[in-house]
Amino acid sequence: MKATIKQDLLLPFIATFAVMTISLLVGQSFPDEASPRMESNFSMAVPRTVEELTQRSITRDYGYAWESLDRALSSNSPGLLDAYFSGPAKTGLASAIASQEKTGIRSHYLKQSHKLEAVFYSPEGDVMELRDTAQYDLELVADGRTIQDEHAVLRYVVLMTPAADRWVIRQLQAVPRF
Amino acid sequence: MWSLINTVLPGSRAFQARFLLLGLALCVRQASLAQTAAPRPPDAVVAGTDFSISTTGSGKATFYLVGPSHSSKQQIERGQDMHINGDEAASAGRYLAILCSDTCQSASFYVTPDDRASLAFLAHPSRVPVREANAISGVVFSFDKFHNLVLTPLAVTFTLTADGRDLASRSVPTKDGVAWLRIRSGDAAGTIQLVASIGGLNVRRVVRQVASDPCNLRIKAQRTVRGIVVETEPVRDCSGNAVPDGTIVTFTKMDGAGKSTVDAPIKQGIARTQMMALPGAVISAASGVVMGNPIRLSE
Numbered sequence: 001m002k003a004t005i006k007q008d009l010l011l012p013f014i015a016t017f018a019v020m021t022i023s024l025l026v027g028q029s030f031p032d033e034a035s036p037r038m039e040s041n042f043s044m045a046v047p048r049t050v051e052e053l054t055q056r057s058i059t060r061d062y063g064y065a066w067e068s069l070d071r072a073l074s075s076n077s078p079g080l081l082d083a084y085f086s087g088p089a090k091t092g093l094a095s096a097i098a099s100q101e102k103t104g105i106r107s108h109y110l111k112q113s114h115k116l117e118a119v120f121y122s123p124e125g126d127v128m129e130l131r132d133t134a135q136y137d138l139e140l141v142a143d144g145r146t147i148q149d150e151h152a153v154l155r156y157v158v159l160m161t162p163a164a165d166r167w168v169i170r171q172l173q174a175v176p177r178f
Numbered sequence: 179m180w181s182l183i184n185t186v187l188p189g190s191r192a193f194q195a196r197f198l199l200l201g202l203a204l205c206v207r208q209a210s211l212a213q214t215a216a217p218r219p220p221d222a223v224v225a226g227t228d229f230s231i232s233t234t235g236s237g238k239a240t241f242y243l244v245g246p247s248h249s250s251k252q253q254i255e256r257g258q259d260m261h262i263n264g265d266e267a268a269s270a271g272r273y274l275a276i277l278c279s280d281t282c283q284s285a286s287f288y289v290t291p292d293d294r295a296s297l298a299f300l301a302h303p304s305r306v307p308v309r310e311a312n313a314i315s316g317v318v319f320s321f322d323k324f325h326n327l328v329l330t331p332l333a334v335t336f337t338l339t340a341d342g343r344d345l346a347s348r349s350v351p352t353k354d355g356v357a358w359l360r361i362r363s364g365d366a367a368g369t370i371q372l373v374a375s376i377g378g379l380n381v382r383r384v385v386r387q388v389a390s391d392p393c394n395l396r397i398k399a400q401r402t403v404r405g406i407v408v409e410t411e412p413v414r415d416c417s418g419n420a421v422p423d424g425t426i427v428t429f430t431k432m433d434g435a436g437k438s439t440v441d442a443p444i445k446q447g448i449a450r451t452q453m454m455a456l457p458g459a460v461i462s463a464a465s466g467v468v469m470g471n472p473i474r475l476s477e
Contacts, residue, residue: 047358088325092247092269103251105244120356123315124302129354140244140276142251147242147282148274157327157354159319171327174246174271176288 036063036112045118048125054167058128058160059116061167066112066134069093073107076100086163087170103142110137116158125162127170131178132156216283217241217260217275223289225324226264231275231285233257239279245289246271270326291326297334299374301383307390308367308417312360314338314385318374319356327355332376336361340370363387367419389419395427395470397463402452406475408461409450420447425465433459433475 040059042050050058065084072080078094085093100106113135120129133155140148155178159171218232233239235256243250243262247269254260256277267273270291276284298319306313316336320328334357338345345364350357357374364370367389373382393416399408408429413421427449429440433456442449455461457477463470 047360091325095247096245096249099247099249103242103249105242105249105251107244119354120358122300122317122358123360124300126300126302127317127319129356131354140242140274142240142242142278145278147276147278148244148284150284154272157329159327171325172246173327174288175329 036066036114038063038114038116040116040118042118042121045121045128048121048123050118050121050128054125058118058130058167062114062116062130062132062158062160062169064166065169066109066114070109070112072097073100073109076106084166084168085170085172086161086168089159089169089172092172105140105142105147108137108139108141110139112136128160128167130158130160132158216285217277219273219275219285219287221287223267223273223287225270225289225292225322225326226268227292228264229262229267231260231262233260233277237279239277242276242278243267243273244276245269245273268324270322270324291328291330292322292324294320294328294332294376294379295323296321297374297376297379297381299381299383301372301385303385305386305388306363308363308365308387308415308419309390310363313363314361314372315358316361316372316374316383317356317358318352318376318381320352320376328352329355332357335373335375337373337375338364338370339373340364340366340368345370365417367417389421390415390417391466392421392425392427392468395463395465395468397429397461397470397473399461399473399475405452405454406459406461407450407452408463408473410444410448410463410470412447413444413449413465414447421465423447425449427463427465427470429453429461429463431455431459431461 038059042055061084068080068084072078076097078097081090081093115133117131118128119131135153138150138152139146154174157173157175158169160167161170215234220229223229233256237256239254239256241252241254241260245267248266250266267289270289272286272288274284274286276282300317302315318334320332322328332352333349334352335349336359337347338361346361348359350359364387367387370385370387371382372385373380392413396411397408399406410427415421421444423444425444426441427444429442429451431438431453435456440451440453442451455475457475459475460472462472
């Protein structure tokens with residue numbers, strides 16, 4: 001009788017503990033394999049020297065921007081662009097998503113790595129131009145069929161501007177060469 | 179010996195038939211590969227211009243065009259040229275032309291910006307003290323009519339004008355699509371314009387030059403029935419510009435009763451205050467880092 005009561009008390013306790021542990025593990029931020037690998041160099045920026053805190057912000061926010069770009073283009077959700085894109089970059093990507101939706105295409109930017117180099121930082125600190133040598137596995141899926149699967153190495157010219165609490169991409173333009 | 183190491187083909191009919199079948203299969207495979215040949219886009223495309231992408235082979239296929247801000251899909255007959263409208267390739271960047279039937283073949287190409295059509299011109303600050311080195315900065319980005327950043331070098335002319343007169347002018351080439359300058363502010367207070375020009379494109383920004391710190395602060399005092407009225411002469415900066423109203427002048431009085439200070443704003447170029455002072459008091463004035471002439475009241 002005593003053992004039964006103990007079991008009755010113990011089981012819900014174990015179950016609750018298990019549920020709490022799992023929910024904590026789910027919420028915990030493990031290093032994300034999908035996060036872009038980032039390298040950056042700000043020593044070439046002119047005319048203003050890039051402050052260390054700004055260097056960290058740019059590297060972090062540019063990585064987040066590409067993560068959200070991948071999520072937005074793979075799920076055709078333009079709302080995911082809001083946090084890290086503005087101006088022509090946001091308009092262009094939103095337009096890309098709208099036409100992807102029409103044609104049944106989804107784009108996946110997998111295993112990203114970015115090599116960022118700042119080339120211009122305005123005297124007042126209100127705009128920065130960067131070059132990015134990006135590598136990723138580009139997978140295009142149309143109507144459930146993979147129509148393109150390649151390892152791409154692309155060069156981008158990027159304009160970033162400061163927003164309230166982060167840097168956002170205003171211009172993202174692939175170029176054949178720097 | 180030599181004949182031993184050479185391959186000897188069996189002469190049976192069955193083997194010859196099999197050999198023929200293998201050859202046929204290889205030919206069919208080659209033909210199939212030809213059918214799925216990649217589309218051929220032009221080497222260079224300028225944003226917003228019409229162009230064609232050629233395909234080879236025969237049979238039905240699906241053609242995809244995927245670009246930075248546009249993608250399209252259409253059913254085509256292989257061998258026909260795909261006409262692409264300029265508005266489908268308005269964004270500069272990398273495009274993919276993909277042709278799919280049993281398998282998919284693709285080709286990539288770049289769309290480059292059109293000629294410059296607009297300038298993004300950032301000028302700072304909107305108010306600046308006169309005669310200050312590197313006080314005004316201008317940054318210009320050049321874009322085409324589709325908002326693509328124009329990366330080919332262009333000469334930007336920055337001109338500083340006041341009342342229709344050119345005060346300074348400098349030509350700066352763009353590098354990576356951007357040109358910038360820093361320039362000293364002028365001597366006279368008032369409105370000036372910083373103009374950035376490329377070819378026939380002009381964009382102007384207004385900068386208000388204001389007087390710098392006061393210079394040669396001079397005061398005078400006058401006895402009245404209610405005490406001493408102390409006032410400055412018209413307060414000007416070292417270039418002779420009237421210091422703006424509201425600038426604070428601090429009057430300090432020292433006498434037998436001790437030290438007292440009064441902050442007075444400049445109104446219509448003059449700061450004025452009234453104080454009680456004992457005979458022999460010393461009154462001085464200061465604004466910013468500038469001290470005025472001290473006055474000693476007669477015994």
